[in-house]
Amino acid sequence: MSQKTNTPLLDKISKPSEMRNFSLPQLSDLCSEVRNEMIDAVSVTGGHLGAGLGVVELSVALHYVFNTPDDRLIWDVGHQSYPHKILTGRKDKMRSLRQKDGLSGFTNRKESEYDPFGTGHSSTSISAGLGMAVGSELNNEIRNVVAVIGDGAMSAGMAYEAMNNAGAMDARLIVILNDNDMSIAQPTGAMSSYLARLVSSPGYRSVRKGVKNITEKLPHAIHKRAKQTEEFARGLLGAGTLFEEMGFYYVGPINGHNLDHLLPVLRNVRDAKNGPILVHVVTKKGKGYEPAENALDKYHGVGKFNVVTGAQDKTPSNAPSYTSVFSSSLIAEAKKDDKIVGIHAAMPSGTGLDKFEEIYPKRCFDVGIAEQHAVTFAAGLACEGLKPFVAIYSSFLQRSYDQIVHDVAIQKLPVRFAIDRAGFVGADGPTHAGNYDSAFLGAVPNMALMAASNEAELRHMVATAAAYDEGPIAFRYPRGEGIGVELPTIGKILEIGKGHIVQEGSKIAILSYGTQLEECKKAAKILASLGLSTTVADARFMKPLDTDLITQLAKNHETLLSVETASIGGFGSHVASFLALSGLLDGNLKFRPLMIPDRFDEHASVDDLYQAAGLDHKGIVASALKSIGQVNKISQIL
Ligand SMILES: Cc1ncc(C[n+]2csc(CCOP(=O)(O)OP(=O)(O)O)c2C)c(N)n1
Structure with missing residues (x-):
């Protein structure tokens, strides 16, 4: 005893x-x-x-x-x-x-x-x-x-x-x-x-x-x-x-x-x-x-739970998670097209493909924790005329880089990449942060890249990817719930490489790529209250870049900010490169690429992390004011 x-x-x-x-x-x-x-x-x-x-x-x-x-x-x-x-x-x-x-x-x-x-x-x-x-x-x-x-x-x-x-x-x-x-x-x-x-x-x-x-x-x-x-x-x-x-x-x-x-x-x-x-x-x-x-x-x-009953806290939400929207959108596309198949690497519920598998057990593949293999397996499926959707979290996709370049992109194979948990992920910390996919995929020729600004846009992007057969295409979306916009029953096919203006202004332009669009809109409101007319645009695509839209924003505004939930090397870097090479930066235009800073952030809430990165509406307003030399206004307004 x-x-x-x-x-x-x-x-x-x-x-x-x-x-x-x-x-x-x-x-x-x-x-x-x-x-x-x-x-x-x-x-x-x-x-x-x-x-x-x-x-x-x-x-x-x-x-x-x-x-x-x-x-x-x-x-x-x-x-x-x-x-x-x-x-x-x-x-x-x-x-x-x-x-x-x-x-x-x-x-x-x-x-x-x-x-x-x-x-x-x-x-x-x-x-x-x-x-x-x-x-x-x-x-x-x-x-x-x-x-x-x-x-x-x-x-x-x-x-x-x-x-x-x-x-x-x-x-x-x-x-x-x-x-x-x-x-x-x-x-x-x-x-x-x-x-x-x-x-x-x-x-x-x-x-x-x-x-x-x-x-x-x-x-x-x-x-x-x-x-x-x-x-x-x-x-x-x-x-x-x-x-x-x-x-x-x-x-x-x-x-x-x-x-x-x-x-x-x-x-x-x-x-x-x-x-x-x-x-x-x-x-x-x-x-x-x-x-x-x-x-x-x-x-x-x-999540948090009651020790006695084991019941987990479920925070009530008005909006579906991005993962579930991806899943239901894919199911809707798969109903119309029997060539669509889903692949994940040991993450059935995490990617939402468990629901897809319930309906299409023969068209869903759990390959184990094998992200490299998942991608090349998808490449093989694409060779046989199937339409593979590879659903992998941004941070785990890092493992598959050579396969994406060598097995997919060089051969221009139409593999669709559903990149979940893009951007900060919060409690899981730096190992799981989905901050780099835009940079590492942006460098690869033949890739088409999209980022959803809300859950309805994600639905459109799934439809767009399903319809796109020219080569590999990827769309990124974050952890967590959408913003509660109305979801169309069926996604519409977006024009490849085209963004759109969300609201028109004249002095400051904010070009958003991904889910900080809502923060950009809030920032625009604050700037408008200061008499600074602000345009907000949703880029939708990072590759091909909407150069017409960027040219228009650059020519008609004093300052242009790009906003994204990704590291250096991503959307802002591509915009910067285009602006510089096309001579649009040779005049008076000021350009400020706002992105996740070049450091590994430890675990914290997603909101705290974006705030610390200057990517919430306050950070965007501050950057806009700094760019036009009105730093004094920052303290009055924030
Ligand atoms: C490269 C990579 N892919 C996916 C994950 C997600 N993931 C975390 S734990 C886990 C399952 C691990 O199973 P096992 O090693 O048997 O450990 P158990 O949880 O059963 O103890 C997975 C897929 C990960 N951490 N790393």
Whole structure:
């Protein structure tokens, strides 16, 4: 029996070394405390819940057995790192999670020495871990490097590239495969079936029954230790073959919620002196919190919620989300055109393609966390006359750049890119900010690029993309809800490369690309109240650029501002380039490109981030006034 005291164990430890003398029952109590603490904290902040709940025992066991932070522990994606944060001196800050100036929702080198690698995007941990293992060796430093990667993250090519390399290098790297048979949704693909076969193998079942299961194939150190433990897990001959073929020593599958199983295995693995080892751990996403265990998505990502009932806060909204408008618009187009297909990379609900799949199961493809493959797969579909819509968040599309250039754009293949979460995303922070797609796609010849200024425009852009067969075309739209404009039942096909004037003025022109159009209109109102007549235009297209519209604005106004929710290199840079090359900047015109500043902003609310970037109506007014030398008016009006 554990010795219960009034002081929670968590209050007695400020770092993992302070729990390394705990007894097994104490460790078990610690797990309960970590789990409760996590549920409580996330109920007030929102965030990733299911993944963390599934690795509570694993987190405790890893910090207990390994000498962190000197031993390096890398959490792939980092969304499951909340228990790790609680154990590594950040318990008191858990209620600041994902808030401005608070803890990051992922691991972050700046945040803690226990976070040796910053994460957010998936499947980087084995590569980073291998680099650390090799780097330590070159520095003559002896340490363990442990990478924890989920079965979902294991579907990405990068994980195999890293294993292929590690296996050949015989590096001292420990990979923990955290197999919960879930990605954000059900995992797809051959690897997921392979893991399911391993888990249902007699080896795993016998370990669960507590039967001793040791093979003579173990490396010496493991073999010796294994003999001393009743609960050592090692798959039967043949299990884990794929990993063994890649040069890893395979151990498992073992129950990731049972410390009796985890601790001896991790100790043995720690003490093995050679080669890369893969420990296959089976866990349950959402473990220990009934509402999460029972939910279809295992509470992967949640808003604030009621701990007792599990009911999540839903902020009432008058407008549909951009994602849902994309989804319903695509369904409407697909009804008319059976060549339309949808592709996403392990994000069915995030992209809205889950609804499309319900209606068109054969025309929807979840390719796993494989953004590069998604794009080239779409290119292949386009070669056969299909009309692929690839729905990927802006920040994850970064992974597919070569595929976009080499496999799509050079061949002018009509692949449609639906770029969700464009611009700031708020709580997920800089790893997920969708700030760069305009810059990196803008540089690619043959691309047509659009940005929706509201949800009705998004509907038109889906229709336009469906009708466009000349080459690749992309449209970007942000996280969150639209502005509540009336939605047409069917989108209209926009004229390629043409924007439009929203309101006519004479002194100042604001050319908006994307969803800050509403802020531009508000700014125009304030400027008008100062006697400064202001034109507002919606560019709709970044490529081809509406040079007629820009010329008209440049010739008829004293100052021209471009406004966008993207970084340098995007819309404003293209406008600047056109103005300069066409000589329109040689006269009196002042041009001010307003964009997301050249820095990585930490997590904060989307509104705060746009305000800090000078892209809200106040920032736009201030820039307009500065450009015409009326800085004195800024303070009176704002
Ligand atoms: C490159 C990339 N694509 C998509 C995502 C979105 N994403 C975050 S977690 C996740 C699922 C990860 O599944 P798994 O590795 O099994 O972890 P689990 O949540 O099941 O613990 C996905 C698709 C991401 N973080 N990075």
